[in-house]
Amino acid sequence: MAQDSGTRTLISSAQLRRGRGRFLYWTLLTVVVVGFTLVFLGPLYWMVTGALKSGQEIAQTPPSLFPKDPQPQNYIDAWNNLDLAKLLFNTFYYAAGAVVFQLVLDTAAAYSLSKLRPVFGNVILALMLATLMIPAMVLIVPQYVTVIDLPILHINLLDSPFAIWLPLVANAFNIFLLKRFFDSIPEELMAAALVDGATPLRTLWSIILPMSRPILGVVSIFAVTAVWKDFLWPKLVMPAPETRTVSVGIYAFAGGTPMNVVIAASVIAAIPTVIIFLIFQRNIMSGLTTGSLKG
């Protein structure tokens, strides 16, 4: 029971170790572990095995728990017919770019707003935060019109990754998180750096950023998930089949593809992120915990 280093929560550990509390605790724990496994892992199991079933087996009642005659061909068909390699590569490419753009531009902006006192800093911050109240759907039409003909430059960004990267930089939530974290870094550190003759860039690079690793991790995760989960925007600005993201690609093919193959494609599409999540889950969790999300 030591894994929480004794931090006191709603119910004290002592109470859970004694008689009735102990019994209730273990009963509840078992129920929750079994229940959550069924609710969250069950559908995934159904998905992976379902994609192995033949069309007839899918339609049979009651449904079978294990595929009787596994058809790995469904997975091969999905990989080839949908060109999943290309779709996955696109999605990763957009996600990686989104992380770079957001880390560089949003961190710089949050640092400036938090420590460098730019002119109208508070007004700019307020205007940024106001966009949190504006749902993406409201902006989708004018944003689309803007992207196909950028003001002043008159460039069409359709099918260009910048159409995904640049709008994502305008992310007030990230700037808010980063600024809050930078605000918690004591002014004395800044003053000390100044005394030592460090430029603001140097201070950011050598003092602020090393201290901010957890929050930078959180921002990166949010950036990746945003690209991964977004659907309508990439569908609109990446219309060519060879620039599609994986979600849009599966949707585009779903109409004329057998159900098993669509599900097989969905499974393959889910594998990379699930693996990445399992590898980095410790960092993700600790990032969210330490990362200034304090209520």
Place this chain on the structure above:
Amino acid sequence: MAITTVPGTTRKPGRPTPSYPGPQRTGLGRKVRDNLTGHAFLIGAVLCFLVFSWYPMIRGIVMSFQRTRRGETTWVGWDNYSRIIADPSFWPAWQNTLYFTVLALVLGYAAPFFVAILLNEFRHAKGYLRILVYLPVMLPPASALYLFKFYAYDPSEAGLFNAILKALHLPTSQWMQSPEMTMPAMVLASTWMNMGGAVLIYLASLQNIPGELYEAAELDGAGIWKRIRHVTIPQTRLILALLAMIQIVATMQLFIEPLILANGAGAEDSATSVAYLIYQHGFFQNDLNGAAALGVLMLVVLAGFSAAYLRLSAKQD
């Protein structure tokens, strides 16, 4: 140039010295010049906000009073609004969206909080449970929704949910083919695939509650419910409020669930959402101006929500 009195800052001649934490100066140009780095750092993000957020906001409002036909743009007053309101799907779309928002608040907002409280109490299997809850968030939304559409919500008895219902001797359902079940089914799928994020955020804020508060409450004789009510909720209020707002904004934009689960409109318009209607008008009926008008209406409704919400939370203080 050097405006700070701290020695050592002028070591690099010719370089503009940052004004932090220097005295305030008047004159805008001078302020910008004195703090060149500060402003340079800000410019990238500000430009992105300007081009992709602030400008489209204004442009959306302007577009909603214009009509562009064959490359010619004219001012048409409220025409776009009356056309969009006359769409037979307009009122069902609002009804469905609000219904979804309310249902999602009941299920999707309260559930993660209590799941987080529960997980925070466990001394075992914590990591495993956290991974489980977050796993669906990692699926591409289209993947998760096809899973529900083809396997879970299959209206025949071969479907997963109907098989379970049948095994329990409960009446089976037509799911997405029955207008009454469409919304609850969409909320269920949506909550399953999205609640992980909220659970993690709540867990993070629960871990920051000082243990002494619970200790003190217990000494005062407060039971578990009282401790949740008087310690947990007040201590996480900021994050609760923030997530409530985020969730309302997110659920009002209901789009991919109707698109995939119900092929857009669903049985008897039971799945059409406002966002879907925007998409329909803007990108299928070649009516970008009408879509912009509907977007503005959505913004007005959400602004109303926010105002009511702010008043409520101000009253509580």
